[in-house]
Amino acid sequence: MSHPHPHPHPPAGMGMPPPGMGPGGGMPPPPALNPAILSLLDSIPHKDVPFHLQSIQIPTPPNVPPQQGIIVTCIEHKNSSCEECQVDFNALNYMHQFLRSAPPEAIPPPPNVQPPPQRAEMIKNLKEQGNTAFKAQQFPAAIQAYSKSADMALSRPPWELSALSRDETAIALCNRSAAFAFVNAWANALADAEAVVILKRPWTKGHFRKARALVGLERFEDAKQALIDGLQYEPNDKELNNFLNEIDEKLRQAELED
Template sequence: MSVDLQILNEKVVCAQHKNEVCPECNQSFVEINDLTRHLKATNGVIPPPGAVLPLRSQQIAKMREDGNTHFRAQRHQEAITAYTNAINIAFDRPLWEPTGLAREELAVLLCNRSAAYIARKEWVNAYVDAEGVIELKRPWSKGHFRLGRALFGMGRHEEGIEALKLGLMFDPESAEIQKALKEAEETYGLEEDA
């Protein structure tokens, strides 16, 4: 099926329905528009494959550190805002940059934001971010620790224990997971497998 295209407000859209994502035509032009936006930002100088824009990395690092500073000062909402801003910038990396860089940044930022949500007892948000961390960086025990904490907060104690045990499999020496498992056993009467 062919679809007529049109440029509308500097975006490719379906000519008939004027939609970037057109359910009637079963087409999405989001990726084309994202690529166009990124290429326009280069002012005609296309970087070589794998090139990283240092300014973006610096912005992300600065916002992450701002979030960490707010978190240490127990200004958790401000920390969440800083981490969210950094996440948005990391998600918006140009398509030619290495995906591993964005995955690493996003895993750390989501993990930090999950901790801030836990501090605010926003368990569902903490859970969602922890799941994102595990999706991006499964062997990192800190994501499983955050997931366990969120699950405990949601009253899902047995699942929380399982999340902590999985994290311990990736990092058997993790003192924070060992401590959390012991506390769960004492608090909820759930026994940890030896």
């Protein structure tokens, strides 16, 4: 189904996928458009704009073979922006140039397309590298791997599910908080734990990491409150309850000493 547009259609081959990526090349078919949206587009006032397609030489770096491109111009004067013809195709030409040269992650995919699995696999591999270094008590290497995992999770394109990025980031930061704790970098451990609580509040592990960092900073009352906050979501969490008992004992001893 076609409908009129206020801009020219490119000719066959302009902006088309490279060879091997068309029908039968592994690309999924485009999703069907909603008839209501098509009807709305057809109802928008428009006018046909005469245009001409002109081949130009695209500037290239040294030692790179010259390349030809196509721009849209007015028919009479062959200008991309022409006051006499009352047309301005600069925005259309810029968009076409951008789409041809932009990396794949800069262009949103069609709706309902799952994100490629490569990024998730790399995030997982970096996290596992951190876990391996952590178990070997190589905490600086673990911190570096967890940092790379978090950075990659946060760099997901904005059109991908935000919940996916939040979960991946929360796990990486939670693990990094534990690694910071083992090198007594308590302020860093606390910053990571607080970020985990914000990203994934019902997850008790974030509250535990926050309490542990606060104990390292000798802020026992704040640590107790962090555990109480976590127990709101999992009242029977053994790890939180045991840690809470330890902090209560420390507070009682401090009162006796006073």
